[in-house]
Amino acid sequence: MKQNIILIGFMGAGKTTVGAALAEKLQYRLVDTDAVIEEKEGRTIQSIFSEEGEEYFRNLETKALEELLQKGAEQTVLATGGGLPLRQCNGILLQKMGLVVFLKAEKETVLKRLEKDEKRPLLQGAGPEERVAELLEFRDPIYEYTAHIVIPTDGKAVDEITEEIIRNYKIMTGDRKGIVVQA
Ligand code: S3P
Numbered sequence: 001m002k003q004n005i006i007l008i009g010f011m012g013a014g015k016t017t018v019g020a021a022l023a024e025k026l027q028y029r030l031v032d033t034d035a036v037i038e039e040k041e042g043r044t045i046q047s048i049f050s051e052e053g054e055e056y057f058r059n060l061e062t063k064a065l066e067e068l069l070q071k072g073a074e075q076t077v078l079a080t081g082g083g084l085p086l087r088q089c090n091g092i093l094l095q096k097m098g099l100v101v102f103l104k105a106e107k108e109t110v111l112k113r114l115e116k117d118e119k120r121p122l123l124q125g126a127g128p129e130e131r132v133a134e135l136l137e138f139r140d141p142i143y144e145y146t147a148h149i150v151i152p153t154d155g156k157a158v159d160e161i162t163e164e165i166i167r168n169y170k171i172m173t174g175d176r177k178g179i180v181v182q183a
Contacts, residue, residue, distance in 0.1 A: 005077050008103070009143055013110070018153075022165060028075045061081060100147045102151065103153050109155075114128075148172070
């Protein structure tokens, strides 16, 4: 398996925060697809959505992923936008890149974490609760199908989540040093 960890999951699942903590612990490079796109486009995700529409943004996501793989990512933690794995071609690219980790969050957790958020175009407007429920129902099976491992994040500290990921990563890459087997 390639030496990369890819974080997927819903908005507010903690991909960016956990990604930064993981990269620091492993001394890996951190790449965030949303940040890559914003930098390349010179505008925010909200502007891209409002000026060009969602389909345009989704094409940018696929392009960013392809470019990253072309450059040959190694020792990288990739934090993906919540909708990136929905395109099957993207999911296949992620699986080839390394260990795909689904950070799973329940609706209540997502709503609490994104209560005052104004940056996610898909959650603006009326009825965020129904919107989140609807999107989660559609997306969770896709995240599960795409990921090698699923880590429930509700009620867990960032440190706890990163340790869980590193433990699994070491096992999957054959590095068993320092792993304590629990009875
Ligand atoms: C999206 C998630 C966002 C961002 C965009 C669309 C989605 O990223 O890519 O607003 O479709 O779930 P985060 O998951 O980092 O919030």
